[in-house]
Amino acid sequence: MATIAAADIAPEPGARPEPSRKDIQLVITASSLGTIFEWYDFFIYGTLAASGIIGRVFFPAGNELVQTLAAWAVFAVGFGFRPLGAILFGFLGDKWGRKYTFLVTITLMGVATAGVGLVPSAASIGLAAPFLVIGLRILQGLALGGEYGGAAIYVAEHSGKGKSGFYTSFIQASVVGGFILSLIVVLLSKGLMPDAVWDSWGWRFPFVFSLLLLAVSLWMRLKLNESPVFKAMKAAGETAKNPFTESFTYPGNLRRLFVALFGISAGLTVIWYTATFTVLSFLQTTMRVEATTAQLIVGAGAGMSLFWFIFFGRLSDKVGRKTPILLGYAMTLVLLFPLFWMMGSAANPELSRAAKHAPVVVSGPACAYNPFAAKQADECGRLLDYFSKKGVAYTKARTPATLVLIGGSPVADTSAEGLDKALAASGYKLEKVVPSARSIIVILLAILAMGALSGMTYGPVAALLSEMFPPRIRYSSMSIPYHIGTGYFGGFLPFIGQYIVARTGDPYAGLWYTIAVVAMALVVTAAGLHETKPGTASAD
Numbered sequence: 001m002a003t004i005a006a007a008d009i010a011p012e013p014g015a016r017p018e019p020s021r022k023d024i025q026l027v028i029t030a031s032s033l034g035t036i037f038e039w040y041d042f043f044i045y046g047t048l049a050a051s052g053i054i055g056r057v058f059f060p061a062g063n064e065l066v067q068t069l070a071a072w073a074v075f076a077v078g079f080g081f082r083p084l085g086a087i088l089f090g091f092l093g094d095k096w097g098r099k100y101t102f103l104v105t106i107t108l109m110g111v112a113t114a115g116v117g118l119v120p121s122a123a124s125i126g127l128a129a130p131f132l133v134i135g136l137r138i139l140q141g142l143a144l145g146g147e148y149g150g151a152a153i154y155v156a157e158h159s160g161k162g163k164s165g166f167y168t169s170f171i172q173a174s175v176v177g178g179f180i181l182s183l184i185v186v187l188l189s190k191g192l193m194p195d196a197v198w199d200s201w202g203w204r205f206p207f208v209f210s211l212l213l214l215a216v217s218l219w220m221r222l223k224l225n226e227s228p229v230f231k232a233m234k235a236a237g238e239t240a241k242n243p244f245t246e247s248f249t250y251p252g253n254l255r256r257l258f259v260a261l262f263g264i265s266a267g268l269t270v271i272w273y274t275a276t277f278t279v280l281s282f283l284q285t286t287m288r289v290e291a292t293t294a295q296l297i298v299g300a301g302a303g304m305s306l307f308w309f310i311f312f313g314r315l316s317d318k319v320g321r322k323t324p325i326l327l328g329y330a331m332t333l334v335l336l337f338p339l340f341w342m343m344g345s346a347a348n349p350e351l352s353r354a355a356k357h358a359p360v361v362v363s364g365p366a367c368a369y370n371p372f373a374a375k376q377a378d379e380c381g382r383l384l385d386y387f388s389k390k391g392v393a394y395t396k397a398r399t400p401a402t403l404v405l406i407g408g409s410p411v412a413d414t415s416a417e418g419l420d421k422a423l424a425a426s427g428y429k430l431e432k433v434v435p436s437a438r439s440i441i442v443i444l445l446a447i448l449a450m451g452a453l454s455g456m457t458y459g460p461v462a463a464l465l466s467e468m469f470p471p472r473i474r475y476s477s478m479s480i481p482y483h484i485g486t487g488y489f490g491g492f493l494p495f496i497g498q499y500i501v502a503r504t505g506d507p508y509a510g511l512w513y514t515i516a517v518v519a520m521a522l523v524v525t526a527a528g529l530h531e532t533k534p535g536t537a538s539a540d
Contacts, residue, residue, distance in 0.1 A: 027158045028167060030220040031151045032174040034106050037213040038147045039178025040185075041113035041140065044206050045078070048186065053203050057121045058130050074134055078141040079491020082483035085145020087244055090476030093150050094243035098157070098230055098475065102150035103221055109143035110214030112136045117207025141487070148175075149479030156466035157229040162317055168462035169313020173306045175458075179276050180306075183299035185209055187292060229471050243476040250477075256468050257481050259528040264325070264465065265485025267521025268457040270514045271332055273490045275450035276302060278497060278510070282340065283443070286391045286507040287347035290432040297435075301444050305451020309459040316460030321467075322531040328456025329522040335453065336511055336518075339446045344507070346442035347435055354427035355393050358407030362387065362505075363397035369503065378402075379414075386419060387505060390430055394505035489517050 048054050059074075085105075093101040115136045122129040152171050159167045185206045193202040233239050247253060276298065283294040312324045345352045364380030369388075376382045379402045387394045404411040404419070411422045423430065435443065469477035497510025 024158060024160075024167065026223065027155055028170050030224055031155050032170045032177075034102065034217040034221055035147065035151045035171055035174035036177040036181060037210070037217045038106055038109050038144060039175050040181045040213060041109045041178075041210045043179045043182040044113065044185070044210070045074075045116065045137065045140075048203060048206070053199075054133075057203075058119070058133050059122065074130070074137055077134055078137040078144070079487040081138045081141030082145035082487035082491070083480060085142035086149065086479035086483040087145075087476070088142065089146020090149060090247075090479040091243050093146065093153075093475030093479075094473055095239060098150050098154045101475070102147055102154070103218065105143045105146040105150065106214065106217050106221070109140055109147065110210050110217075112139035112143065113210040114208050115139075117204040117210075145479065145483045145487075149475055149482060152462035153466050153474055153478060154224075156463060157471075159463075164463040164466065165316035165321070165460050166310070166314040168466070169310045169459045171462050172313060172458050173309040175272075176276075176302055176306055176309065176454075180299055180302050182206070183295050183302075187295055187299070190292065233471060239472060243473045246473045247477045247480060250470060250473060253469070253473070253477060255528070257477065259524060260465060260468060260478070261481035261485050263521050263524030263528055264461060265482045266489040267329055267518050267525070268325070268454070268461055269486040269490030270493055270517045271328070271450075271457055272454045273493045274336070274511070274514045275305075275447065275454050277494050278514075279343070279447060279450070281494065281498070282343070282507070283347055286501070287344055288351060288391065288430060288432055289347050290434050293434050297440060297443055298447065301447025301451065304444070304448055305455065308452045308455025312455045312459035313463065316463065320531045321460040321464035322525065322529050324456045324460055325464075325529075326522065326526055328453050329518050329525065331456070332453045332518050333515060333522070335449065336514060337508065339449055340508055340511060343443050343446045346439040346446075348429070348433050349439070350427060350429045351433075354423075354429070358426035358428070360387060360392055360394040360505075361397055361405040362394050362403075363399040363405070364402035365398065365400060367396050367398070383414060383419075384505065386416060388502045390423075391507065392423065392428065392430075392505075393507050396505070 045054065054074075089101050089105055092104070113136075116133060119129055119132045119136070148171075151174075152168055155168050155171055156164050186203075189202060189205050190198050230239075247257065279301075280294060280298045283289040283297065284291050289297075316324055362380060362383045364378070364383075366378060367380040367384065368377055369381045369384040370376065376385050383402070383404055384394065384396070402414075404414050404422075406422050406426045411419065413419075413422075420430075465478045465482060466474065493513060496513050500510045500513065501507055
């Protein structure tokens with residue numbers, strides 16, 4: 001595979017003026033706040049989906065696992081439409097300008113998010129409820145497809161030479177900030193309401209709260225001027241006539257798009273979503289950690305990890321963009337499973353010990369299991385369904401008769417009540433737990449380590465992607481591969497991971513999806529991306 005070099009990219013029209021300290025502070029602050037609010041709007045759905053509320057209210061199925069899978073599937077729908085948003089708003093950003101395009105995207109996002117909070121439950125309006133939620137998630141996906149590229153490029157095109165990695169790393173950290181803000185608002189809302197009020201209608205407040213965030217963001221962004229690079233192109237009459245078409249016909253750009261999609265966007269996304277949503281779901285569901293405690297731990301860990309995004313963004317101005325990204329990919333392949341084992345052992349030690357010393361084996365002549373089925377085809381499938389819903393790890397075997405072994409001993413009574421008693425007698429604690437202070441520190445260290453892996457691969461990326469593409473088609477060319485990579489490889493991660501866990505009975509098996517995507521990204525990036533040094537690819 002040919003590598004991407006700075007010489008492949010057309011120079012920017014005119015010299016880029018060094019912005020004043022006050023100007024760059026306004027640019028970074030306004031762009032970062034808008035990005036935080038935009039991602040808050042998108043992530044608030046995922047935060048509440050992880051707690052089970054979204055599935056219960058909008059996708060009632062009489063089956064908790066099916067509700068969870070349905071909620072995560074609709075979470076993925078929003079991601080699935082991000083590439084279309086990237087095409088639409090990338091076109092407008094390269095034609096109209098960076099500023100006005102991301103004013104439109106953030107308005108669309110705020111209105112759609114508030115709309116989710118106003119949709120009546122499925123119990124009230126039936127199937128109209130999930131369809132309305134799906135439609136609003138589509139609008140969120142379209143908006144987000146145009147937001148990230150606009151904010152990242154806007155900051156990059158205001159950056160002085162050799163500072164793009166540092167300045168744009170605040171945009172990268174702002175994505176994490178949106179996730180943290182979603183947790184903070186949920187926790188504060190829950191804390192200020194009686195449980196009955198929260199479960200009934202209080203959970204809607206975080207969605208409607210986005211209207212206030214929208215007002216603040218619009219007020220900040222209206223103060224901004226257009227990007228100097230875009231203004232120079234427009235004055236010189238060098239803007240693209242059809243940015244979407246040119247993204248695929250500009251010399252060498254197909255190669256850049258391929259590397260940006262499969263080498264950069266796919267890899268960094270699955271690492272980041274594994275370090276956030278997978279960790280949150282793993283603690284709450286698999287390890288039975290009390291929901292508020294899990295959210296506080298993950299929020300604190302994500303907050304402490306913000307440092308890594310700024311650190312590696314700034315470091316990339318000195319050592320180049322490729323080196324920290326490759327290092328992050330390689331370390332993820334080595335450390336991902338050990339970090340999750342570390343968290344699992346600390347989060348619920350008794351459950352972990354029980355799974356080790358009293359393993360569950362389900363055997364039968366076929367043992368077919370369908371997580372989506374309301375009723376399993378045979379007795380063995382029913383048993384697998386029981387253990388999947390409980391979050392209990394199991395292995396399968398083939399025997400003439402259906403059997404359940406816990407710790408090597410057969411269970412005579414395989415009714416739900418009998419299995420509950422057998423698990424309890426073998427040390428399985430399935431009620432919600434609050435980890436000890438020492439265990440919480442261990443979990444935080446694991447989250448902080450995953451934050452470092454994410455910072456290595458995500459911190460330098462806004463600068464890298466801005467540098468990879470020519471200015472006239474930069475918005476489109478950067479947004480399309482980024483949102484295909486994040487929308488499909490990342491957006492479907494919670495659903496695919498949960499499905500793999502349900503089918504295999506191994507609570508860690510879903511991590512193999514992350515491993516596979518990161519391995520692919522490592523190969524593509526190592527072979528296809530040319531190392532850049534400060535200023536070499538930005539064509540100042």
